[in-house]
Amino acid sequence: xxxxxxxxxxxxxxxxxxxxxxxxxxxxxxxxxxxxxxxxxxxxxxxxxxxxxxxxxxxxxxxxxxxxxxxxxxxxxxxxxxxxxxxxxxxxxxxxxxxxxxxxxxxxxxxxxxxxxxxxxxxxxxxxxxx
Numbered sequence: 001x002x003x004x005x006x007x008x009x010x011x012x013x014x015x016x017x018x019x020x021x022x023x024x025x026x027x028x029x030x031x032x033x034x035x036x037x038x039x040x041x042x043x044x045x046x047x048x049x050x051x052x053x054x055x056x057x058x059x060x061x062x063x064x065x066x067x068x069x070x071x072x073x074x075x076x077x078x079x080x081x082x083x084x085x086x087x088x089x090x091x092x093x094x095x096x097x098x099x100x101x102x103x104x105x106x107x108x109x110x111x112x113x114x115x116x117x118x119x120x121x122x123x124x125x126x127x128x129x130x131x
Contacts, residue, residue: 023111028116030112032120034123041079049071113131
């Protein structure tokens with residue numbers, strides 16, 4: 001179940017990124033790159049990138065390395081230390097749930113939905129397609 005206060009912060013972060021940055025014309029897809037910010041503190045981060053390539057069959061996500069835009073150091077973080085499950089798989093599910101909700105109801109969801117695809121996954125891991 002979505003955690004509303006965290007989702008609202010996530011939606012504001014995405015609103016700001018998508019409202020204040022023109023995506024390059026060559027953008028074909030988006031990817032939420034996930035990072036383990038602090039293993040011992042159970043903090044995970046998400047960065048949004050726009051890619052100039054897209055291959056829905058590429059589970060390794062090589063297409064997502066063809067970055068044409070990035071949120072850079074503007075990373076959204078989640079602290080899972082107070083949850084029953086603090087592992088990376090749980091963090092992936094949290095971010096995935098929030099990204100899916102944004103794509104359904106987010107203020108600028110049409111930008112993400114207008115791409116050939118949107119994926120999510122940990123850097124150097126497999127990607128999961130959201131659309």
